[in-house]
Amino acid sequence: xxxxxxxxxxxxxxxxxGHEWNGLRELNTPVPRxxxxxxxxxxxxxxxxxxxxxxxxLGVTYTKGLLGIDQRKLVAASLQEAAVERSVWTKRIETxxxxxxxxxxxxxxxxxxTGRALxxxxxxxxxxxxxxxxxxxxxxxxxxxxxxxxxxDIFNTIRVGINSAHPDxxxxxxxxxxxxxxxxRQDVLNVVSFVYFxxxxxxxxxxxxxxxxxxxxxxxxxxxxxxxxxxxxxxxARPT
Amino acid sequence: MIAQLTLIERQYAxxxxxxxxxCGALMILVGRxxxxxxxxxxxxxxxxxxIFRIGESYFAPAPSDERLxxxxxxxxxxxxxxxxxxAVVGLAVGDWVAWQLVEPDLTFGVAWSSxxxxxxxxxxxxxxxxxxxxxxxxxxxVLQRTSRARLPDQVSPWFVVYGYNLFxxxxxxxxxxxxxxxxxxxxxEWYTDLWLVVVWVVYFLVYLRxxxxxxxxxxxxxxxxxxxxxxVVAILHIVNNLAVPVSLGHAKSYSAFSGVQDAMTQWWxxxxxxxxxxxxxxxxxxxxxxxxxxxxxxxxxxxxxxxFWGITFFYMWAGSxxxxxxxxxxxxxxxxxxxxxMLLIPxxxxxxxxxxxxxxxxxxxRDDATLxxxxxxxxxxxLTTLEGSFMAIRSVNSLSHYTDWTIGHVHAGALGWVAMIxxxxxxxxxxWLWKREQMYSxxxxxxxxxxxxxGTVIYVFAMWNSGIVQGLMWRTYNESGTLAFSFxxxxxxxxxxxxxxxxxxxxxxxxxxxxxxxxxxxxxVPSAVTDLAADVPQPAVVGSGALRAAx
Numbered sequence: 001x002x003x004x005x006x007x008x009x010x011x012x013x014x015x016x017x018g019h020e021w022n023g024l025r026e027l028n029t030p031v032p033r034x035x036x037x038x039x040x041x042x043x044x045x046x047x048x049x050x051x052x053x054x055x056x057x058l059g060v061t062y063t064k065g066l067l068g069i070d071q072r073k074l075v076a077a078s079l080q081e082a083a084v085e086r087s088v089w090t091k092r093i094e095t096x097x098x099x100x101x102x103x104x105x106x107x108x109x110x111x112x113x114t115g116r117a118l119x120x121x122x123x124x125x126x127x128x129x130x131x132x133x134x135x136x137x138x139x140x141x142x143x144x145x146x147x148x149x150x151x152x153d154i155f156n157t158i159r160v161g162i163n164s165a166h167p168d169x170x171x172x173x174x175x176x177x178x179x180x181x182x183x184x185r186q187d188v189l190n191v192v193s194f195v196y197f198x199x200x201x202x203x204x205x206x207x208x209x210x211x212x213x214x215x216x217x218x219x220x221x222x223x224x225x226x227x228x229x230x231x232x233x234x235x236x237a238r239p240t
Numbered sequence: 241m242i243a244q245l246t247l248i249e250r251q252y253a254x255x256x257x258x259x260x261x262x263c264g265a266l267m268i269l270v271g272r273x274x275x276x277x278x279x280x281x282x283x284x285x286x287x288x289x290x291i292f293r294i295g296e297s298y299f300a301p302a303p304s305d306e307r308l309x310x311x312x313x314x315x316x317x318x319x320x321x322x323x324x325x326x327a328v329v330g331l332a333v334g335d336w337v338a339w340q341l342v343e344p345d346l347t348f349g350v351a352w353s354s355x356x357x358x359x360x361x362x363x364x365x366x367x368x369x370x371x372x373x374x375x376x377x378x379x380x381x382v383l384q385r386t387s388r389a390r391l392p393d394q395v396s397p398w399f400v401v402y403g404y405n406l407f408x409x410x411x412x413x414x415x416x417x418x419x420x421x422x423x424x425x426x427x428x429e430w431y432t433d434l435w436l437v438v439v440w441v442v443y444f445l446v447y448l449r450x451x452x453x454x455x456x457x458x459x460x461x462x463x464x465x466x467x468x469x470x471x472v473v474a475i476l477h478i479v480n481n482l483a484v485p486v487s488l489g490h491a492k493s494y495s496a497f498s499g500v501q502d503a504m505t506q507w508w509x510x511x512x513x514x515x516x517x518x519x520x521x522x523x524x525x526x527x528x529x530x531x532x533x534x535x536x537x538x539x540x541x542x543x544x545x546x547x548f549w550g551i552t553f554f555y556m557w558a559g560s561x562x563x564x565x566x567x568x569x570x571x572x573x574x575x576x577x578x579x580x581x582m583l584l585i586p587x588x589x590x591x592x593x594x595x596x597x598x599x600x601x602x603x604x605x606r607d608d609a610t611l612x613x614x615x616x617x618x619x620x621x622x623l624t625t626l627e628g629s630f631m632a633i634r635s636v637n638s639l640s641h642y643t644d645w646t647i648g649h650v651h652a653g654a655l656g657w658v659a660m661i662x663x664x665x666x667x668x669x670x671x672w673l674w675k676r677e678q679m680y681s682x683x684x685x686x687x688x689x690x691x692x693x694x695g696t697v698i699y700v701f702a703m704w705n706s707g708i709v710q711g712l713m714w715r716t717y718n719e720s721g722t723l724a725f726s727f728x729x730x731x732x733x734x735x736x737x738x739x740x741x742x743x744x745x746x747x748x749x750x751x752x753x754x755x756x757x758x759x760x761x762x763x764x765v766p767s768a769v770t771d772l773a774a775d776v777p778q779p780a781v782v783g784s785g786a787l788r789a790a791x
Contacts, residue, residue: 011600022385029540046578054571086721110720120726
């Protein structure tokens, strides 16, 4: 067993505790006063905070604190306050019609600012931050709107959704003509040529015979939804 | 390795491995319709391979009693090598997920590489794989030397090392297959948790027995911390993982807690995992390796006592600061906040104690990158605990919570404090353990130091910026009382900081690889240094056990 004899450390001038472990020793330096000071300070602050705020459990209840602060009430109050502040313009949006809102430039500025953030948090996931859409998700920056481009129509589309659980939802479904064997493969290819030609008039790589054949099949099968001129119908959606 | 075991120890080792293999076989049987079956195969394989490994040397001559004149360091050596492997893997996966946040398509479209699965692979690999193995290695090393007692036997420490690594392996492979409890830092499912309980209890016993037989009148500070680490982690792990599996053949289980009680239990666990795994254990490391390397006595024994009891007492209450402004009753939040503030004082006392220990050895800090690793770790410990107490204040937390500031804070602690003290300690121990004069290349230690420091600073600054920008954007209203930014706007604003973070992480990863290479070469290249006096479990004369040559 090591000889328990305090040494004096030559560098600091402090005594060691006299123990030695595997060459390690410890100085017996007193704890600096400043440490007790800050420990007391931290404790006193905590006591003060406990007195003022909800802090210690007491069986089924707890000390409520002298300030009577309750975070749930605070949140409810600040939500209330925010709603009152916003009501100046939210009321108008709820009650006035689209034309009246659109004719008020200051109000429209608020609408655009708010709409931008709402679009970013709710719509951008599918339609993109730039609203240009993606595979399966329509581009909202063109003038061709599947479900109507009047404010009332857009409002309604957002309200009821497409293929949603809402009873009045827009329904966008095209039968699987090929898979369900409603049309033979060659007919499908002909219709492809026809609709491709519609959006690419004068295209050289399309067989005119197929376009003609496709037109007949289109008239027989597709016009009910897409219309005789293939321009579609905003009530059922139309192709671009 | 096996040749060191006595015949009876070899038999015990085979029996234990056989029991593990049987458990694996049972898991394959009952879990064949579930991912658990794959884990069963892994456990079975681990058991069988160990049996073969022992079988190879089963008839080797029995070791002489001369081995008892030395500490038993083989398990520490293996744990250090494993720690470095986990470090490289964990840091690499960490940097991968950092780049995924820059460029989301870096998952390459497979399920196992999605952010949600790789992120716990990263955290488990670095915290439990790297940190845990380093703690096991150094704790057994320090325990024997400061108690002047050899490990109790030569099987149980191996069980701890290999059993623990099997736990880590089950954990990370599980995440990639989608097996998770979804509790942060406690993701492994019930059977993996049960296995860790077995391993951990054995670890506890391995630690207690030499301590009980110690040939020193006093228990050294490091051992207080290592004991606190082992004991409290056992308590935390068992309570937070109380769960009921849907069936014995399925990995899925349901927690015994629900709602806000579940959240509170989880963060009581989570914050104390930071306290007792990532702080207490590594403080144990620091209290041994820093004064040893510096050749200085600890600045103040009395301050060690105050810090130890302050840290262990205050930390236990602090977890609720993770749940400010939630459904958790406000009085619990108050307690979490105030105890977090009081916690700063003993934390700084610890940091101050180790930094003041360096008085009289600052020239060594300048010249020796190994000691500089430990010094910087002490500084980051001080900075991170200050930041932590600050962030626990409710009004500060309302800005910082859920932002990258938290990520920055965690990495200031994990990279700056935990990893730095670990690398410093490993660089100190490796030459001592393998009887080398010094590390293979002191220059590479120096290079590693600067890579690690640069990486940490870049990472932390990037996340401070990102976090504060993000927090402010979330709470910015325009004049009409509407939030000014959408969530996607904040992501766009964070993008440059995410690139900086991934670069910082890359530097830290390169440093880790340099370190692993240097350690490997130190082990490979033999050197003519004989046994060191301090490796012999005899009471040394005061003053003679002093220092081993610095690099």
